[in-house]
Amino acid sequence: MxxxxxxxxxxxxxxxxxxxxxxxxxxxDAALWWIRQRRDTAVADVPDWxxxxxxxxxxxxxxxxxxxSYLEQFERMARAKGLQVHWARDAAEHNAIVHRLLxxxxxxxxxxxxxxxxxxxxxxxxxxxxxxxxxxxDLGERxxxxxxxxxxxxxMPAIHLQTxxxxxxxxxxxxxxxxxxxxxxxxxxxRADLRARFLAADATLTGANFAVAETGGFVVCTNEGNAxxxxxxxxxHIASIGIxxxxxxxxxxxxxxxxxxxxxxxxxxxxxxSHVHGPREGQVVHIILVDNxxxxxxxxxxxxxxxxxxxxxxxxxxxPVYRRSGGHSYGTTVPGPIGSVLAPGFDLAAHAxxxxxxxxxxxxxxxxxxxxxxxxQLLAWRADVVQAGHGSSRTRQATRVATQLLQRPALARxxxxxxxxxxxxxxxxxxxxxxxxxGRGRTVPMPAAESFHAWWxxxxxxxx
Amino acid sequence: xxxxxxxxxxxxxxxxxxxxxSAVAVLERLGCxxxxxxxxSCCGQPPTNAGYNDDGEALLTRFEQAHVRxxxxxAPVVVLSGSCAQHVRAHTTHDALRRRxxxxxxxxxxxxxxxxxxxxxxxxxxxxxxxIGCHALRGLGLAVPSERGxxxxxxxxxxxxxVLAQVHGLEVAPLxxxxxxxxxxxxxxxxxxxxxxxxxxxxxxxxxxxxxxxVVTTDLSCALHLRAVAEANGAPLPMWHxxxxxxxxxxxxxx
Numbered sequence: 270m271x272x273x274x275x276x277x278x279x280x281x282x283x284x285x286x287x288x289x290x291x292x293x294x295x296x297x298d299a300a301l302w303w304i305r306q307r308r309d310t311a312v313a314d315v316p317d318w319x320x321x322x323x324x325x326x327x328x329x330x331x332x333x334x335x336x337x338s339y340l341e342q343f344e345r346m347a348r349a350k351g352l353q354v355h356w357a358r359d360a361a362e363h364n365a366i367v368h369r370l371l372x373x374x375x376x377x378x379x380x381x382x383x384x385x386x387x388x389x390x391x392x393x394x395x396x397x398x399x400x401x402x403x404x405x406x407d408l409g410e411r412x413x414x415x416x417x418x419x420x421x422x423x424x425m426p427a428i429h430l431q432t433x434x435x436x437x438x439x440x441x442x443x444x445x446x447x448x449x450x451x452x453x454x455x456x457x458x459x460r461a462d463l464r465a466r467f468l469a470a471d472a473t474l475t476g477a478n479f480a481v482a483e484t485g486g487f488v489v490c491t492n493e494g495n496a497x498x499x500x501x502x503x504x505x506h507i508a509s510i511g512i513x514x515x516x517x518x519x520x521x522x523x524x525x526x527x528x529x530x531x532x533x534x535x536x537x538x539x540x541x542x543s544h545v546h547g548p549r550e551g552q553v554v555h556i557i558l559v560d561n562x563x564x565x566x567x568x569x570x571x572x573x574x575x576x577x578x579x580x581x582x583x584x585x586x587x588x589p590v591y592r593r594s595g596g597h598s599y600g601t602t603v604p605g606p607i608g609s610v611l612a613p614g615f616d617l618a619a620h621a622x623x624x625x626x627x628x629x630x631x632x633x634x635x636x637x638x639x640x641x642x643x644x645x646q647l648l649a650w651r652a653d654v655v656q657a658g659h660g661s662s663r664t665r666q667a668t669r670v671a672t673q674l675l676q677r678p679a680l681a682r683x684x685x686x687x688x689x690x691x692x693x694x695x696x697x698x699x700x701x702x703x704x705x706x707x708g709r710g711r712t713v714p715m716p717a718a719e720s721f722h723a724w725w726x727x728x729x730x731x732x733x
Numbered sequence: 734x735x736x737x738x739x740x741x742x743x744x745x746x747x748x749x750x751x752x753x754x755s756a757v758a759v760l761e762r763l764g765c766x767x768x769x770x771x772x773x774s775c776c777g778q779p780p781t782n783a784g785y786n787d788d789g790e791a792l793l794t795r796f797e798q799a800h801v802r803x804x805x806x807x808a809p810v811v812v813l814s815g816s817c818a819q820h821v822r823a824h825t826t827h828d829a830l831r832r833r834x835x836x837x838x839x840x841x842x843x844x845x846x847x848x849x850x851x852x853x854x855x856x857x858x859x860x861x862x863x864x865i866g867c868h869a870l871r872g873l874g875l876a877v878p879s880e881r882g883x884x885x886x887x888x889x890x891x892x893x894x895x896v897l898a899q900v901h902g903l904e905v906a907p908l909x910x911x912x913x914x915x916x917x918x919x920x921x922x923x924x925x926x927x928x929x930x931x932x933x934x935x936x937x938x939x940x941x942x943x944x945x946x947x948v949v950t951t952d953l954s955c956a957l958h959l960r961a962v963a964e965a966n967g968a969p970l971p972m973w974h975x976x977x978x979x980x981x982x983x984x985x986x987x988x
Contacts, residue, residue, distance in 0.1 A: 285927035294931060302910070309880060587880055589914040593931055626925065628918025628932075629782065630867035636880045651784030660784055664920070668780045672788040675743060676795060678774035685747060706923040710930030711961035714748050721741045721750035725757075725769050 278600030280626040287595045298592040300428060305586045307535025308636070314537075315527065325524050326640035329577035332515055333567060339482040339515045340558065346485025350547040353555040360390035363559050367392060367474070367507055368399055370555055374505045376401075376471030382489065382496035383407040384476030385423050385580060386509050386559060389602045392474075404466045406495040408459055415442045421596025423603055424533045424582035429595050463495070473499030477510040478579070479525060480556075483518040486546035487556070490529060490539040497543050506554045508545070512563050513576040525579060528638035532581035566614045571649040575610045577639040584633035584643055590626055599623060606633035606643045613650050621659035624650035663705075682722055689716045736808035737765040737840075738800060738833075742817045742954075743775045745974075749953050752973075755980035756813055756837060762853055762981065763845050768808065773799035776812075778820035782919040789824070797827045809833050811840045813976065815869020815951045816919075823872065836873055838951050838975050842892040850899040855979045858902035859986035862945035864936075864959070865893055866952030867914050875951060879912050893951060893975065900978055902986060906943035913939065917958035933962035937970065946987070947971040949978050 288294050312318050332339055344354045357363035363386075371379065379401055381387065393403045393414075405414045409426035413419065415438050420426030427435070436450040445458045475496045477487040487508060489496045500506050516525065530536040548554040567573045585591045585605030596604035601612040601620065609623035624647045627633075633643040654660055674681045692700055692715055701708030737760055741753040760767050776796050781789030800810050810833045812818035818836040825831050835843070841850055869875045876891035897903055916922070916932025937959060940948060948970060950956050956972035963970045977983055 281925045281928075284925055288927050288931045298935070305880070309882065313882075589916070589932055590925075590928060593935075594928055624784075625921065628867065628914050628916060628921045628929075630914040630918070631871040632867075632878065632880055632914070635871055635878055648782070651782070652786045653784075655784035655786075664783055664924075665785070668783055668785045668788050672780055672785075672792060675775040675792055678772055681743075681774060682746075706926035706929075707961070709926040710965055711926075711933075711958065712964040714957055714961055716747045717750050719750065721746045721753040722769075722771065724750060724754060726771070 278598065278622070280594070280598055280600075280622040283598035283600065284590070284594035284626070287598055288593055294593050296431065297429060297595055301586045301592045304425075304534060305583075305636075308532060308583060308586065309535075311531040311535040311537065315531070321524060321528055322638050322640055325528055325579075325638060326577060328516060328521050328524065329639050330574070332517055333513065333573065333576055336512065336515065336567065339517055340512060342482040343480055343485055343515055344558070346483065347556055348485070350485050351554075352485065352545075352547060353553070355555060355557045357557050357559045357561070359561045363390045363509065363557055363561065364392050364395040366557050367509070368396060368401070370505070370507055371396070371401060371472055374472060374553070376505055378402045378404075378466070378469055378471045379474055380404050380406050380467055380470040380472075380499045380503065381410075381474045382476070382491060382499055383410050383426070384474065384509055385420075385602055386476055386511050386561075387474065388420065390509075390559070390561065392509075404463070404470075406463055406467070406493075406499060407491070408456060408493060408495075411459055411463065412438060415439075419597065419602070421604065422582060422585060423580050424585075429597065467498050467502055470499065470503045472505035472507065473503035474507045474509065475500065477508050477514055478529065479516050479522060480510050480514050481517075481519050481522065482515055484546060486544055487514075488522065488526075489543045489545070490526075490541070491543075492534075492536075492540045494541045497541055500543070500545070501549075504552055506545075506548070506552060508554065508556045510556060510558055512558050512560055513578075529579055529581050532583040532636065532638040562615050566611070569614065571653075572610060572614060572646055574641055575607065575643075575646060577641050578607050578611075578637075579639055580607075581638060583636040583638065584641075587632045587636045588627070589630060589632070590628065594626070599626065606647065607641065610641075610643060610646045610650065613654070617654065617657055618659055621654045624648075624654060678722075682720060685716055685720055689718070692716070734764060734766045736768060736805045738768045738770065738804040738808050738810045740773060740776075740796075740800070740810055740812045740817070741769065742812070742814045744957060745813055745953050748957055749974070751983075752953060752977050753813055755974070755983055756811075756976035758982055759841075759853065759976055759979045760811070763841075763849055768804045770799040770803040772803060776817040776820050777824070778817060779919055781820070781824065793821065793824055796821065797825060797830055800830060800833075801827070807833065809835050809840060809844065811835055811837050813837050813974070814954060815866045815873055815875060816954055819868035819872035836869055836875065836951065838869075838893050838896050839873060839875055841979075842896050847895060847899055850896060850979065853899070853979060853981055854901070855899070855981045856901040856984070857978045857986040859946045860904045860906050860944055861897075861947045861949045861973075861978075862906050862908060862940035862943060863893055863897065864915065864948050864950040864952070864955055865912060866950070866955050867912075869951045870912055876912070879910070896975060897949060897978065903949075903978065906940070906945040908939045908943050910939055915955045915959050917955050919954070922958055929958070930962050930965070933959055934966065937963055937966070937968075940970065941968075945970070947973055947985070949973050949975060951975055
């Protein structure tokens with residue numbers, strides 16, 4: 270079952286479509302706000318939270334500035350543990366390696382645990398076109414897979430759906446009664462279906478939350494145990510790991526494990542935190558270390574710090590724009606503030622609207638457990654978008670005129686009475702239209718009868 | 734008499750000049766000699782936020798020159814907008830000017846002190862919602878944002894409510910989301926109008942749920958947007974700058 274590739278979207282248009290359904294916007298916002306509040310409470314329980322964030326950020330910055338040597342150390346140690354290591358420059362190489370490994374093992378049934386990297390590489394359609402049956406086993410991922418939709422959140426892939434939507438989907442694909450909307454019953458139905466697929470799988474694919482250079486092992490965090498079940502049952506295990514997931518030592522792990530789940534969902538730990546430090550008997554484990562644009566991002570002075578991201582999703586949950594526009598409005602694998610910083614690096618023209626899909630309120634930066642300065646990077650991308658000629662010509666002209674005018678304050682102030690007169694005499698419909706987007710849902714404000722500067726000048730003249 | 738330079742942002746100059754007149758009145762009552770740079774117009778934030786850095790830098794340079802040439806050497810530049818103050822602080826390369834720039838409420842709190850504010854004798858019998866602009870909140874630290882609140886090692890503080898506590902009769906209505914963004918975001922309000930107005934509507938609903946009779950804010954840009962949303966929804970709500978509430982000559986609030 271493939272998912273369509275992500276279309277290039279204009280965020281404003283997609284967000285307007287989402288927000289036109291007031292009720293859906295309401296509960297989407299409420300659901301994510303509830304998660305953010307859980308995060309706030311969980312964070313308050315850790316007295317050294319700020320020190321943890323600072324420490325984690327320092328570890329990540331150190332690793333990223335010494336990435337080559339840590340990657341080589343990881344490869345050496347992993348091989349010494351009997352894990353096979355492959356390198357993929359881009360999505361195409363990654364997908365080809367996965368397919369070759371499956372073909373060599375004669376595997377045709379693959380179970381996957383959640384991996385945003387394989388979403389990024391569009392692995393599922395690639396494999397399905399080659400006769401491999403791919404089943405996503407994370408419940409949220411499974412739901413969106415059945416619906417042939419991309420995930421809308423990196424931690425809660427089906428957060429855009431309500432139980433009725435899930436009930437309808439399961440009725441269609443899993444044969445549950447049409448009236449069934451109880452989450453527990455729906456989860457049981459999904460589990461029963463998935464259990465059979467786990468048992469029949471020839472191979473399993475997981476991502477990794479962290480890969481430890483010192484030990485050559487990696488860690489997978491899930492709340493459902495689906496990654497563990499896949500790893501325990503299938504004779505072939507492929508782990509797709511972005512090269513930015515490397516951390517230096519095992520001692521660094523607890524720093525990130527304490528930050529990750531609290532930031533993501535407000536849990537002290539994920540329910541399952543599984544360490545892979547070698548294949549079990551009778552099993553082969555392959556690791557694919559994937560670049561796919563990461564070294565290019567690392568080379569960008571304004572944006573390299575975005576690679577510190579540990580994919581907790583906290584910036585999505587707190588973002589007032591994401592909460593009301595939904596993940597699909599971004600048209601990217603990773604939506605929200607971090608996605609809007611990462612996506613332009615892949616294709617600036619295609620994602621030119623994303624750095625503007627923010628009020629720059631800065632809450633994303635304030636929650637980020639590894640101190641990614643998201644709002645500053647979003648602002649930096651805006652200048653790059655304009656520089657590259659992807660800005661709108663209307664905005665360009667309006668900005669030019671306004672700047673020229675504001676450069677001559679006396680002239681600008683002399684024109685105010687004209688503007689006031691125009692706003693008074695023109696019909697409302699006309700001023701609304703002339704105000705561009707402002708007039709949609711807002712009244713057009715009227716300048717005051719006397720500006721402050723005019724009053725100040727008159728007062729000063731009077732005093733002298 | 735201490736010299737103070739008041740910077741009135743372009744939109745306050747045009748759309749809510751009464752707030753700037755109140756700021757002058759408050760500063761003078763507090764014993765300040767107020768100066769205004771006539772050639773200052775805009776700090777350059779809107780073009781910079783839109784990605785037009787050349788235009789933004791040209792306006793910021795103009796702002797810098799105006800305040801260096803026209804006004805006494807080291808006097809604080811008191812900015813009647815957290816958003817503009819934060820922009821200048823973050824983007825100017827003029828170190829001496831950066832040190833001089835302060836947001837109005839923060840200047841009163843840090844430099845004038847609460848006892849002197851209490852002695853102003855301002856009265857505002859009303860239940861108000863406090864809205865601190867996001868740049869003032871997180872960029873200037875006028876309060877500890879909710880996501881940093883309980884777990885923060887920074888001592889919880891809110892300069893704005895501390896200042897407003899010096900106003901007789903004023904009651905602060907507690908909001909369920911104390912510092913949710915209003916949706917203005919400068920050019921965001923124009924680029925994503927549907928989402929922007931939805932955010933404004935949500936913010937206003939929280940304020941009404943708290944039975945607020947008016948909004949007091951550090952940022953009239955947020956207020957410009959919130960007022961326009963409230964009016965379009967057919968339910969106007971007064972929007973006051975902190976300076977207006979502190980001004981003993983203005984009678985705001987019930988009655």
